[in-house]
Amino acid sequence: MSIASRNSARRILILGGDGFCGWPTALHLSDAGYDVTIVDNLSRRMIDVELEVESLTPIRPMSERLAAWAEVSGREIGFHRFDVARNYQRMVNLLLDFEPDAIVHFAEQRAAPYSMKSAAHKRYTVDNNVGATHSLLAALVESGIDAHVVHLGTMGVYGYGSAGMKIPEGYLKVHVETEAGAMATDEILYPAHPGSVYHLTKTQDQLTFAFYNRNDGIRVTDLHQGIVWGTQTEQTARDERLINRFDYDGDYGTVLNRFLMQAAIGYPLTVHGTGGQTRAFIHIQDTVRCIELAIGNPPAAGERVRILNQMTETHRVRDLADRVAALTGAPIDYLPNPRVEAAENDLHVANDTLIQLGLRPTTLDTGLFTEVTDIAARFAHRADTRRIVCRSAWRADRRTEPTTTVTTAPPAASTPV
Amino acid sequence: MSIASRNSARRILILGGDGFCGWPTALHLSDAGYDVTIVDNLSRRMIDVELEVESLTPIRPMSERLAAWAEVSGREIGFHRFDVARNYQRMVNLLLDFEPDAIVHFAEQRAAPYSMKSAAHKRYTVDNNVGATHSLLAALVESGIDAHVVHLGTMGVYGYGSAGMKIPEGYLKVHVETEAGAMATDEILYPAHPGSVYHLTKTQDQLTFAFYNRNDGIRVTDLHQGIVWGTQTEQTARDERLINRFDYDGDYGTVLNRFLMQAAIGYPLTVHGTGGQTRAFIHIQDTVRCIELAIGNPPAAGERVRILNQMTETHRVRDLADRVAALTGAPIDYLPNPRVEAAENDLHVANDTLIQLGLRPTTLDTGLFTEVTDIAARFAHRADTRRIVCRSAWRADRRTEPTTTVTTAPPAASTPV
Numbered sequence: 001m002s003i004a005s006r007n008s009a010r011r012i013l014i015l016g017g018d019g020f021c022g023w024p025t026a027l028h029l030s031d032a033g034y035d036v037t038i039v040d041n042l043s044r045r046m047i048d049v050e051l052e053v054e055s056l057t058p059i060r061p062m063s064e065r066l067a068a069w070a071e072v073s074g075r076e077i078g079f080h081r082f083d084v085a086r087n088y089q090r091m092v093n094l095l096l097d098f099e100p101d102a103i104v105h106f107a108e109q110r111a112a113p114y115s116m117k118s119a120a121h122k123r124y125t126v127d128n129n130v131g132a133t134h135s136l137l138a139a140l141v142e143s144g145i146d147a148h149v150v151h152l153g154t155m156g157v158y159g160y161g162s163a164g165m166k167i168p169e170g171y172l173k174v175h176v177e178t179e180a181g182a183m184a185t186d187e188i189l190y191p192a193h194p195g196s197v198y199h200l201t202k203t204q205d206q207l208t209f210a211f212y213n214r215n216d217g218i219r220v221t222d223l224h225q226g227i228v229w230g231t232q233t234e235q236t237a238r239d240e241r242l243i244n245r246f247d248y249d250g251d252y253g254t255v256l257n258r259f260l261m262q263a264a265i266g267y268p269l270t271v272h273g274t275g276g277q278t279r280a281f282i283h284i285q286d287t288v289r290c291i292e293l294a295i296g297n298p299p300a301a302g303e304r305v306r307i308l309n310q311m312t313e314t315h316r317v318r319d320l321a322d323r324v325a326a327l328t329g330a331p332i333d334y335l336p337n338p339r340v341e342a343a344e345n346d347l348h349v350a351n352d353t354l355i356q357l358g359l360r361p362t363t364l365d366t367g368l369f370t371e372v373t374d375i376a377a378r379f380a381h382r383a384d385t386r387r388i389v390c391r392s393a394w395r396a397d398r399r400t401e402p403t404t405t406v407t408t409a410p411p412a413a414s415t416p417v
Numbered sequence: 418m419s420i421a422s423r424n425s426a427r428r429i430l431i432l433g434g435d436g437f438c439g440w441p442t443a444l445h446l447s448d449a450g451y452d453v454t455i456v457d458n459l460s461r462r463m464i465d466v467e468l469e470v471e472s473l474t475p476i477r478p479m480s481e482r483l484a485a486w487a488e489v490s491g492r493e494i495g496f497h498r499f500d501v502a503r504n505y506q507r508m509v510n511l512l513l514d515f516e517p518d519a520i521v522h523f524a525e526q527r528a529a530p531y532s533m534k535s536a537a538h539k540r541y542t543v544d545n546n547v548g549a550t551h552s553l554l555a556a557l558v559e560s561g562i563d564a565h566v567v568h569l570g571t572m573g574v575y576g577y578g579s580a581g582m583k584i585p586e587g588y589l590k591v592h593v594e595t596e597a598g599a600m601a602t603d604e605i606l607y608p609a610h611p612g613s614v615y616h617l618t619k620t621q622d623q624l625t626f627a628f629y630n631r632n633d634g635i636r637v638t639d640l641h642q643g644i645v646w647g648t649q650t651e652q653t654a655r656d657e658r659l660i661n662r663f664d665y666d667g668d669y670g671t672v673l674n675r676f677l678m679q680a681a682i683g684y685p686l687t688v689h690g691t692g693g694q695t696r697a698f699i700h701i702q703d704t705v706r707c708i709e710l711a712i713g714n715p716p717a718a719g720e721r722v723r724i725l726n727q728m729t730e731t732h733r734v735r736d737l738a739d740r741v742a743a744l745t746g747a748p749i750d751y752l753p754n755p756r757v758e759a760a761e762n763d764l765h766v767a768n769d770t771l772i773q774l775g776l777r778p779t780t781l782d783t784g785l786f787t788e789v790t791d792i793a794a795r796f797a798h799r800a801d802t803r804r805i806v807c808r809s810a811w812r813a814d815r816r817t818e819p820t821t822t823v824t825t826a827p828p829a830a831s832t833p834v
Contacts, residue, residue: 088540119555123505126551127544130621134543138536164595174591175600178581179765183592191605192624200628204547204621207609211617215757215811340632348596394632 011035011098012295013147015084015136016106017077018062019044020245021152021228021287025104027235027242028288029295030075037078037098038062039091039107043128044245046411047114047252053387055245056261056379057231068241085131088139095143102148102295107132108201109410112156113338113392114251115198121392122197124410129201130208137212146219148298149209150291153224155280155311155349157203159193160341166348170222170307195341196394209305217302221294225287226280226311229256230368231375233285244284246375248383250390256281256320258388260369263328264376265383272390273337275318276344280311283362293357309351312361327366328373336400338393428452428515429712430564432501432553433523434494435479436461437662438569438645438704442521444652444659445705446712447492454495454515455479456508456524460545461662463828464531464669470804472662473678473796474648485658502548505556512560519565519712520557524549525618526827529573530755530809531668532615534825538809539614541827546618547625554629563636565715566626567708570641572697572728574620576610577762584766587639587724612758613811626722634719638711642704643697643728643766646673647785648792650702661701663792665800667807673698673737675805677786680745681793682800689807690754692735693761697728700779710774726768729778744783745790753817755810 012029016022017038030036042062048054060068066077078098082090084107108129109115115125133151140147158167172190175183189210192203205222212218236244247253248261259269282290290310299306321332337343355361362368393399429446433439434455447453459479465471477485483494495515499507501524525546526532532542550568557564575584589607592600606627609620622639629635653661664670665678676686699707707727716723738749754760772778779785810816 088536092536119505119509119559122555123548123552127548130547131540131544135540138539142536164597164599164601165593166596172593174593176582176589176591179583180581182581184581186608188608191603191608192627194624194628197628200624203624207611207617207620207624210609211611211614 011037011100013037013039013094013098013100013103014106015039015103015132016108018042019106019110020247021284022106023065024233024236024244024284025106025288025291026077027069028233029292030069030077031073031235032292037080039080039082039084039094041081041083043109043411050409050411051249051251051387053249053384054382056248056382057243057246057375058379058382059243059245060241064241068239072239072242085128085135088135091135091139092143095139095145095147099145100147102150102298103136104291104295105133105136105149105151108152109198111252112196112198113390115196116394117251117392120409125197126201130204133205133208137208137218140218141212141216148295149218149220150294151205151209151220151222153202153205153222154199155224155226155309156195156199157192157206157224158190159195160277160345160347161193166350167309168350169309169353170224170305195339213305219299219301219303220305221299222305222307223290223294223310224307226282227254227256228282228284228287229254229372230284231257231372233288246379249387251392255279255317257372259321259324260372261376261383262388263324263330264373265380265385266330267385267388268331268333269321269324270388271318271321271332271334272339274343275316275321275334277317277341278314278345278347279317280309280314280347280349281364282311283368286312286359286362290354290359293354293359297357308353309349310354311349311351313363314347314349315364323366324369327369335389336398338390338398338400340394340398428454428517430454430456430511430515430517430520431523432456432520432549433525435459436523436527437664438701439523440482441650441653441661441701442523442705442708443494444486445650446709447486447494448490448652449709454497456497456499456501456511458498458500460526460828467825467827468666468668468804470666470801471799473665473799474660474663474792475796475799476660476662477658481658485656489656489659502545502552505552508552508556509560512556512562512564516562517564519567519715520553521708521712522550522553522566522568526615528669529613529615530807532613533811534668534809537826542614543618547621550622550625554625554635557635558629558633565712566635566637567711568622568626568637568639570619570622570639571616572641572643572726572766573612573616574609574623574641575607576612577694577764578610578759582765584726584764586726586767586770587641587722612756630722636716636718636720637722638716639722639724640707640711640727641724643699644671644673645699645701645704646671646789647701648674648789650705663796666804668809672696672734674789676738676741677789678793678800679805680741680747681790682797682802683747684802684805685748685750686738686741687805688735688738688749688751689756691760692733692738692751694734694758695731695762695764696734697731697764697766698781699728700785703729703776703779707771707776710771710776714774725770726766727771728766728768730780731764731766732781740783741786744786752806753815755807755815755817757811757815
């Protein structure tokens, strides 16, 4: 029996359902029996055009994806192309029309390097991400639809220094001195330490959620996700027309997938800085399961924003590189770090809630590396190795090479939708 | 000797220099010897058009204001009309051209009730306020201009419940338990508790400042201001063409000024809820002095965001009403509270830094009430008493009367600038 059949949430809206996490989530939930509708403005594909790069895997246009899924599964997924941050009235109309029980919100620009590329990219990321989250919540209030919002946040909101603490799930118990000299105890939103403009927007989202939750009773689960690796899920692997995107470029490629792809095509593994950065990870198959678990376990009416750490393990970047190198014989290339961050950090993270809800983690298993390297090897002919190095820099003094003479710009707001 | 002559900050850009606090600040700094240039898109005047209300005082168009100041003082103030949130390139060009030493940032929608009026007003407030602050910081990074940003924040970012604590100046010392069971001490940004979408944007601004301060070394002073009362300053009183604006309507009027105006025109004092809300206050004359003190004492290079509480005293709203009633014989009208907030709260606030820097507070003095009531009585014929009641509500269930059939909308983004 699927989880969906055991709970009452039936209609799910997926904002950003064309992306790396959004697409497999849409298929997983559709497969689990939910009635799924996607909203996406295709901004991620447009950014590929801007960056002159393509998914290593040959992802199909949305209409072909949806037709293939209907053919393979016998299930329909709805699709609306509009911009959640800007096309406010379309969102209100869709809420009133579709009456979703839950809304999975991926409709944000998700790459930290892209968010630091230029002033235009910083401003696009803020306008898009802060605007999308806020417009969604304002639309829920206006429409009166009581849907559970499941938002994809990031472990990065916590920052990567925790003074010997295990990072809790969103809320931190603190003791403060009162005027009378006594100690008072309070539980607060974990202090934000964003490391890029992208991460900044996710910390701003947290405040938006907290306000609308308190003022209007909007029910929210905020999933603070680790770095996703892997490519395919049970559903995206069913037909090549359903294949998930695979980003390997310096802006959108995530670290472990980049290593695996680099090894597969015979390119040195690119470690930025010492590689002493410890990060949290999760496999794409677990991402989609976690989202289903979050949907199946909504907060009660009046409950504060529920924050879950959606990660399964932590690793140092250089340890990952060593592991991939040992397995494949690939050399490691230590490059200057374009980010302004600590060279080394520890990271201990609580992820009890999703485990208690039933997640059985897909931990880093070199067996699973094969899936990724197989995909990478198969589509190696599509790789443009000029796009592998990260050209975005956190500050002008972190730029490793002159930028190309092409000035790129984020998707125009004027694209008709 | 003026403070300006004792320090090196000479060129000051004032964003939002046409508003209730911005205009007197521009005149005060110009009078103190600074070279002042104003940026304003006149949005506050356009909102008056939308709300079908006018400043009780007959404020003059910007060109007349500036000509009058030049005539009275012999000093020129520059003026550029554009939208700081949207006209990014104009901001970059102005920074490179004017090379300001400090930038006073008032370019935000400042009324909590207005920010809660409708979804369009919520979205306008977020887009405008978060966008203006972020665009300014991105423009400083791109231009490479090392100007000190002095931002007008609000005491409201702290919320109004402090568990017996004296609210510190921005940063809170907390003790947390480590994994080993020991206690670690940290100083964190005071946890945000915004009470409206307007306040939400100011808490989001704090995160933007912290990020750009840490990543790019932008020097910022964030002034968490109390509720401003009074109308005129030494400079705005010099010539009637320089008169400051006086808002008395339910959205933009601040509580004490509303009471004083209501008393002057024979309207019952409007207390929302029990009047047990304790708030922090500051006189407009002290506002402009505090900003000069902040400019004269910039943070050092590499220093974290400096946060000062810009208020001089706290009062319960009903005590203020009683005081004005006792003085004038005005009756008090207790109305339903359109806000979602605690009925009663205490408030203890640290304001040591501005006092140490030399502020001599203009505390609540019934003598000063006369200035306001004189102005109100003089312009009573301009009052539209239908605009006194607050029609904005924090939630649909807090609406006290049906809204009028006129649907208002915030200033169009398309106004050519």
